[in-house]
Amino acid sequence: MSAPTLPAGEQREACVSDAASRSRPAPRREAFVRAVGRNLSAHAFLIGAVLCFSFFSWYPMVREFLLAFQKTEDGRTTWAGWDNLRTVFADPAIWQAWRGTLLFTGLALVLGFAVPFVVALVINEFRHAQAYLRLLVYLPVMLPPVASVLLFKYLYDPGYGLFNTVLDALHLPQQQWLQDPDTAMLSVVIAATWMNMGGATLIYLAALQSIPGELYEAAELDGAGVLRKIWHVTIPQTRLILSLLLLMQIVATMQVFTEPFLLTNGAGPEGSTTTVVYLIYQYAFNFNDYGAAAALGLLLLVLLAGFSAAYVRLSRTADDT
Template sequence: MSAPSLTPSKTGNSLAVKPRSARPGPQGGRLARSLRRNLTAHGFLVGAVVCFALFSWYPMVREVLLAFQKTEDGAVSWVGLDNLATVFNDPAFWQAWRNTLMFTLLALVLGFAVPFVVAVTINEFRHGKGYLRLLVYLPVMLPPVASVLLFKYLYDPGYGLLNEVFDFFGLPAQQWLQDPDVSLLAVVVASTWMNMGGATLIYLAALQGIPGELYEAAELDGAGLLRKIWHVTVPQTRLILSLMLLMQVIATMQVFVEPFLLTGGAGPEGSTTTVVYLIYQYAFSFNNYGAAAALGLLLLVLLAGFSAAYVKLSRAEDE
């Protein structure tokens, strides 16, 4: 008997099944499979678009229309620029803009600089950074009403803590929320304390991304703390500082909650009347929705123009 051959026979090779080459399916089938795979993502996307359309884009379009309309007894009529004329002829209009600009400038001095200084200080600690971050962010987690009640207690002219401190050092008591010369500054201080936590955490995240070698090189060159901050920290966080400056201006130009809850909105002699509070008065006190929409449109155009100019200048500096 002959030994079995180790070489496969031609017959065996001819019986082997060859794999079929994969053929591309029809275009419609691939599209259907892609839609099924991304069905959840498309669902979330549609939900977000619907929410933006209903609660953001539609109110903006509606505001633009209301700025040129007047509603009386349920009847809507087009009045052109009459609403803008009503707003411009109101003496409170210029006072509101003056107070808003002053609030913005004071908030830039305190609300923009203080969180950065606090972030730099916390970043220098080697231990307890987590506890300090929680402590700084705690005011943001408090309801605004609770924070306002705290500052009303601090500012009370009779038993307030600030006047007690002033009395301890032999200083005269102040009418913090009743004096037109001091009330706006008191509101700025309260607003800074209530909102500085978020900005501080953003600055901390930016500071932790700076390479330590840069500080070591600065120390070898004999740089002190202030020079290291000016020549290393500020240039390395310039992008975040620019973005936060823009957001700070936009937020402070729309301030409403703090003056409304602390001083009732207008304040003594109208010293804390802001543009947004004047919009609130037109809409809900005077029932003049056209004037409120016209003033809101002016604020929108101003902030949009400022944002566009700021972005253009920032790009020119980068180039």
């Protein structure tokens, strides 16, 4: 038997549709081409960001890790193993640097962590001029750090500085702010707090304004005063922000360099303002020992990474309980 045949018109239509389907790309290919074209600009920005991070962040970290175990002499690089770490631990200045860094971190937590929160509480109570107050608080952050430090160096001057002028007007003894080992680190912390408190204050203020007003009204009905409302309502509602900024502040203050370097030339009187990062600077640019500088930087990195991991783990455990 012969196969049935279609009429001539239907055969022609079938051939045309078959040719069109063969000339059309597959649906998956069309979707892929459309997705690439639609997201081409996003991929371009993403690739640029990845390249910038690779070149300016990740590559220096990998290079520092390798340099911590190498020695460079007369332009020749050799493998040194643990010699750089032994050099760092044998240096008596390292313990003074760690002591200065921990002292700065402790004082910065007392001032730099508490003061922005108190300032945010005060600004939050204003019903008018909040925009002006936010600008006023954030203004020091917008100033160049060097200009801010030099301003405080002028204020701390023992001869004509504003601070000693105020003390003299109050009939109080004048201070050698940056020249006295007992007050040098505190003076550096005060300057650093003024320079960096604006960002933390705005974050705290945003967190405070997100707290429902019904909670404060309920606390007032229960007879709670200002301090009890802060302790039982404000702090629990902003606990996440407080813990996050506490971690960020500890990591930042452990890497302080600009303020003591410009205010007290780095070491300060009797080495009272020596920090770990300043010692890294000395190893690299004063002693030309880049291996020891990289080893000390790697040690600081490991310490901060371990502290951050432990802090996050303890925070999750506290939230679960």
